[in-house]
Amino acid sequence: MSLQAMNRETARRIIALPPSKITREEQDLLLLLRRDRCTIPVILVSESRPARVSGSNATYSAIADYISENNLSVELGRCSGKGFQQNEPFVDVQLPGKSRVTFGPVSPEIVPLILDGMINKAIPMEYALWQYRNPMHEPWDGVPFFDEIPYFSGQVRKLTRNFGLSDPASVAEYIARDGYKAFVKAISNYTAADITELVEQSGLRGRGGAGYPTAQKWQVARNTLSDQKYLICNADESDPGAFTDKALLEREPHKVIEGVAIAAYAIGASMVFIYVNASDSYSTDCIEHALSEAAALGLTGENIFDSGFNLKVQLVRSAGAYICGEETALINNLQGKRAIPRQKPPYPSEKGLFGKPTVVNNVETLFNLPDILNYGPQWYRNTGTPDSPGTKILSLTGKLKYQGLVEVPFGITLNDLVTKIGGGIRNGKQFKALQIGGPAGRCIGHEGLQLKLDYKTFAEAGIFLGSGGVVVLDEENCMVDVARYFLRFISRESCGKCIPCREGSRRMLDILNAISHRPEQGASHEPLERFKGVMTLESLAEVIKDTSLCGLGKTAPDTVLSTLRLFREEYEEHIFERKCRAGVCTDLQTYYIDMEACTGCTACAKKCPVNAIIGTPRQPFFIIEQKCTGCGICMETCKFSAVKTR
Amino acid sequence: MNFFITVNNREIEAVKGETILQALKRAGISIPTLCNMEGFTPTGACRLCMVEVKGREGLVPSCSQPVEEWMEVKTHTPRVIKARRMIVELLLASHPDDCLYCERNCHCELQNLAFELNVRERKQSSRRPAMVKDLSSPAITRDPSKCILCGRCVRICEEVMGCSSLEFSGKGDASRIDTLGGRGLNATSCIACGQCVMVCPTGALYEKKKLAELQIALGNPGLHPVAVVDPVVSLSLADVYGNRNLRQSARQLNNLLKRCGFREVYDYAALQDLYVRKTAEELTRAEGSTIYSSNCPAWIKYAEQYLPELLPCISKLKSPSQLAGTLLKKLLPEKDGTKPFVVSFSPCTARKYESRRREFNPVGEPEIDLVITARALEQYVVLNGMDPATAEAEEFNKPFQTSSMYGELGGVSGGTMEAVAAETYFRLTGGKDLPSGRLKKVKPGKIRELVFDHAGETWRFASVSGMAEAAGFIEELSGKPGYYRYIEVMACPNGCINGGGLPILNDDNILKNRQKQLTELAEKNALACSNRNRTIDELLSELAKMDGGEQLLYTAYEPGKTV
Missing domain, CATH: 3.30.70.20 (Alpha-Beta Plaits)
Structure with a gap:
């Protein structure tokens, strides 16, 4: 449902006033927008990248055709992705008074089947996946509830609670779900120092990878005197196997904007850049549309809600390289220069964009802020561990039974993540390893599955959580090949500035290529030469880690090192027996x-x-x-x- | 604020705000570097200057890390040495193995690093895609296969010369330094100043030496080879040969050149005198507007590209080098059917470009046949098996034999400006010398000013060097036309004494020494002012007799395309 249902003044009243002061009609409107009440049947087709790939647009037009052919009085709309990649495209159907049911996968052919059934108030059971719990609705018989599905029951969906329910392109629906209340409350009732204090109490840590406490970063920028300060929302996620940042932008872009606005207020920045990955046009379009809606409501711009706070938000499309996500490279890029990292110190929070104090926060970090303000730091700390409070959104992919966007509390073991949420390895194969943190991450074997997801535990184990990409590998994956894949990514995506990263990763890749390819002419000492290469690999990795300029280079050899340590016998087989047990390195x-x-x-x-x-x-x-x-x-x-x- | 830090268990003094590297250097601890450049913001790209700092997890780049009081630094531990050696090994892994044939053999920083770090085995070998040499520029050759991407050329081209002809391109293992748009250097904004050659640590950038052409010409009985030698050339060779007596050294060079086969050797400084006199003449004739100098060919190309609106203000006078070519070709009679062959010895690579400009190459008759840099001359002397120590002093040949103090100062930034001011004063007052103690530094940079009053009118002269700085200065002046009567622009910072064709000596003090040496040498000259140089009078009267003789001294510019 769009903003036409709610005019500008109503929207502003709802945002600014406590629920008790809202009129009867407005409350009715909110009920409709939240889909707590509906007068005619509602059909919502999921809209996300996986849904589009699975053909949600065809499904949508099939439903539209069905409705016009049968001359039905039905509201057809869109809802955001549900974070469950199996069974896309999803179609949600809600009849007046009955609870909302999700069907999937719904191809255009089965649209009539489902809709015929629903009109007759009989659920076509073979396609129904789950129904949503709502005390105002009468549940259907025989359909499991959403929170009974194993994939979802293992998760704690706090940040992502609205995913799959509301329309990302509608600010009205976001406002109906308490949207922008935290921001307006912040600028009207709190000082910037209060906000920083609240965030400090919540223990929020940056989700960009290193897990640096957010409030501390802000404090540095707050304490640096300057006429102008900047906030950059880093949404330039381009790791292979990671899609959390893009998902946030496309599923609840308004929450991103609200988080951005709160952070800008806290550090005293009047200018914000949202730096997005240009290669993903869908999420970029979503945030762009949301920004225009927010501006129309006066949520950005001059003197927001008469608080005297000014905020300009600008969307910037990245230059498209992996390194653009590194904060100093990002700043260089924003200044119109080549995106290459520079030596720190000075840190951006002291001297960043155009030499001014600049806070670079990950989009997921900012996504946490509205909840912290709405429900308080204590509520936030109820989830997670004392060291890393809250939840973490992960991209769960690989050889699992279920994949998708998952939100888990800190402290969950990796084993639970793989077996409970992911449903274990598909096709009855054996688990081999779990690659976490993108190209800069590492592989974790069986024994590492007991590890708890937590910044401190991970740091002690030498693991970099990175962007939250989790790729699960099974026995059909060759670990040499996996290492080679990530190294090739690094050697292509390194900025090329510092020698150890540029030349070192190329050299390491050469060695891995040599052991996973057939030798040109097999001399008798040839395996020995290849073994020497592996020895060099270790000392190379050590120097690259020791001397590289930025985080990319410092973590570049991690995947290789961890596979070498955990799966040394696979490397040795490649070298001495020219055998790849997974059968991936066909060249051998x-x-x-x-x-x-x-x-x-x-x-x-x-x-x-x-x-x-x-x-x-x-x-x-x-x-x-x-x-x-x-x-x-x-x-x-x-x-x-x-x-x-x- | 000074304090002490511990380095290798020894206390050394450090100044707040400086980098670890600077403190170490002062204490005599040498750290290998590649990308570091004195006076530039550190980039921290090469990672060779890494040191251990207690309490830090990884190694720390000493070139960019500011010193702090708590620091305990270790500079040569096994871990550090291993890292440095590995970095050099990695560079060598994809570096061509042709040191023997390389332009920079024996003068290569990478070679030196490999030697210093005791790299004795090719432990790594990696392949890079084959890369093609860029031979398009008349002055500079670019060999990307030798490039180690330290970025020094990129920085000097952008920050000092304001040209940005060289730029990083590509990413990851495909990164390279390329010209803008990947075109040949001659089709870019390159002004051929050669500063990139001076900073390149390897043989990735080098000048076109043209020694084979010189050899052939000198052996051709149908030619009458003559040389014009810039004082900066003999000065820089004196550095190389360790010769203390500079005047003597210049005269010895004449002897060496004669031994190489030149029939006559002329003094560039005498032509500088001519240039100064004609400029002053132009200046006293002009009504109040600013005139810019025209003796630096790199500046001329820059102006044609970036400041076409300024072209009418630039003196139309040919540069001293081209004046020499024009006049010698006119004045030297054809003896026994031999044609004069004019070789200009210069500290400049842009002269190579200048001598190839269309207007200086009337069909079949180039004014200057060959430009040879000081660096190439050094090699030519060795090639011909000559020992500079045994050379006898020999005077220059007529007509360009004697020069004045101001003529000799032409190679240092401010020299031409001062000479033109003195000459103008001389002309205005009807023969008075400009009172001494004259030069005034306007700004901390490389801008200098000279002012005198005459007949109620203030005459301001300025000089600026370093193309980027000059461009900024000119832009500032756009609001006040005619404020300065004369502006001397030199593309290389500090002038020709820092030219792109000088021997590469890796000595931080060389520039200061050269400036001092040249000034001292010039001040010993008996002739103070260009006006006192009688040979120029004779030459001018001879020219006046010639039909269109005056015209020979002038040229024209055309707005060039900026790439």
């Missing part, structure tokens, strides 16, 4: 033709792209090893299973 395999099984049908020789297979028809064929590139086409072609590998 030698193909040969079994003389007994080969019928000489010539099929493989015809398909071979490099003419490596020779022979006389109706006689056994032969693969010339030197010519073979290991593509495996012959193996797929052979009908007699005569092509084998060793």
Whole structure:
């Protein structure tokens, strides 16, 4: 439901006044906006990147067609992503007085099936996933409740409680769910020092990766005298396997803006830059639309809600490189320069953008602020551990049964994350490792699963939580290949400024390439040479960590080091036996033709792209090893299973 | 505020606000560096200057970390040495293995680092994609395969020369230093000043020496080779040869050049005298407007590119080097059917570009046939097996034999300006010398000013060097036209004594010494003022007799495309 349902003045009244002072009509409106009440049936199609990929737009038009064909009086709308990647696209149906049911996956073909059933007040059970609990609604029989689904029951959904319920493109719906109340309360009733104090009490730590206490960072900027201070909201997430920041921008962009506004007020910044990843146009569009809505309501601009506080928020699209997310590189980029990190000190909170005190906060950090102000620091501390209060939003991906955006309290063990929320490894395979923290993170094996998610515990174990990407690997993953993948990412995405990171990561990649590829000419001392390479790998990694300029370089060798420590036998197999137990490094395999099984049908020789297979028809064929590139086409072609590998 | 910090269990004095590296340097502890440049903000890119600081987890870059009182620093522990050596090994891993054939062999900082850190084995080998040399510029060759991305050229090009012709591009393992838009250097905003060559630690940037051409020309019996030598060239070679008697050294160089096969050797300073006299003449004729100098070819290219509106204000007089070419080609009679071949020995790489400008190359008859830098001359002397110590002193040849003090000062920033002021005063007062003790520094930078009053009119002269600084100065002046009557602009900071064609000596004091030496040398000159140089009088009267003789001295500029 859009803002037309709520005019500007009503919206401003609802934000500024306590619930007791709101008129009857306005309260009715809020009930409608929150979908606590509906007069006609409501159908909501989920709108997020995974939903779009799964075809939610086709589903949406199929539903629209169905409605017009049958001439139904139905409200059709959109709701944000639910953070559950299986079974997209979702369709939520709510009949008056009955609780809201989620169906999925809903392809255009099954739209009539579901809607026919719903009109007749009978749930097509095979597609119903769950229903939402609401005391005002009568529940359906036989449909599990949302919080009974194992994937969701293991989570603590505080920050993400509205995900999948409201329309991200509607400021009215956000306001109906207590939106912007915290910000307006802050600028009208609190001083900037009060806000900092509240955040200090809550123990909020930066979610960008290092976990630096947010209030402390603010304090430095607050104590630095300057005519102008800046706040930068860092949403330039570009780790492979991480999507939390983008998800926040696209699912509740107004909450991001509210967080940004509160932080700006606390540090005394009148100018904010929201720095987003330009390669993801969907989340960028969402935040852009939200910014225009907020400006229309006077939530940004001059003299906000007559408090005297001015705020200008500008959206900046990143230059698109991974390094743009590093705060000093980001600042350089904002100044129109090449995005390369610079040496700290001075820290940005003392001397940042255009030489002025600048606070760079991660988008998830700021996302916590409205709740801290609304419900108080004590409420916030109820979740999580004393060292790391609150919850953490993670991107859970990999070989799990369930994947998606999850919100978990600090203190949860990684084992619970994998088995309870993720549902364990899919297809009955064995768990091998868990890669956490993106390219700068590390691999954690079986024994590490008992670790509790907590900044302090992680720091003691030498793990960098990074952007919150968790990739689960199973026995079909080759750890050398995983290390190689992340290293290739680093060596491409390093800014190229400092020598250890640029040359060192390239060199490490060379070594890993050498051990996962077939040698050009197999000399007898060749395995020894490759082993020497691995020895160099360790000392290289040590120097890179010791000398690199920014966080990227300092953590660049971590994935390699951790896999080398945990899965040394896999490396040794690659080196000495030229074997990849997961079968990922195909280049290591030698193909040969079994003389007994080969019928000489010539099929493989015809398909071979490099003419490596020779022979006389109706006689056994032969693969010339030197010519073979290991593509495996012959193996797929052979009908007699005569092509084998060793 | 001074305090003590502990370095290698020894107390050394440190000043608040300086970096660890500066404190270490003062205490005589040498730390290898690559990207560090005196007087620039540290970038911390090379990571060679890493030291251990107690209480810090990783190593700390001494070039950018400010000293603090609590610090306990260790500069040469096994951990530090290992890291430094590894960094050099990594650089060498993808560096071409052709030191023997490299332009910078024996003068290469990377080579020195490998030696100092005792790198004795190729432990790493890595491949970089093949890169093509950029041969397009008439003055500078760029060989990206030798580049180690220290970024010194980028910084000097942007911060000192204000050109930004070189820029980082690409990222990760594909990062490189490239020209703007990846074009050849001749198609960019490069003004050929050669400062990038001076700061490049390896053979990634080097000048086109043209020694083979010189050798062939000197061996050609159909040519009559003559040389014009800038005083800064002999001065810089005196540095190289450790020669204390500078006047003697200049005369010895004449002898060396004659031995190489030059028939005559002329003094550039005499042409500077001519240049100064003609400029003063122009100045007294002009009505109140500002005239900019034209003797620096890099400045001319800069102005054509970036300040086309200023071109009418720039003196149309040819630079002394080109004046030499024009006049020598006119004055030298063809002896026994031999053609004059004019070689200019210069501390400047931009002269190479200048000599190739279209207007100085009438069909088949270049005014200057070859420009050879001091750096190349040093090599040429070695190539021809000559021992500078055995050279006898020999005078310059006529007509450019004697020069005045001001003529000799042309190589230092402010020299031409002072000379022009003295000459103007001389002309205005009908033969009086400008009272001495004249130069005044206007700003802490490289801007200087000279003022005198004459007949109720104030004459202001200014000089500025370093292209970026000059551009800023000119922009400031846009509000007050005619405030200065004459502005001397030199592209290289401090003038030709810091030119891009000088031997690379890696000595921090070299610039100060050279400035002092040149001033002392010039002040010993018997002829104080350009006006007293009689040979110029003779030359001018001869020119006046010639048809269109005056015209020979002037040139024209055209607005160039800024890339």
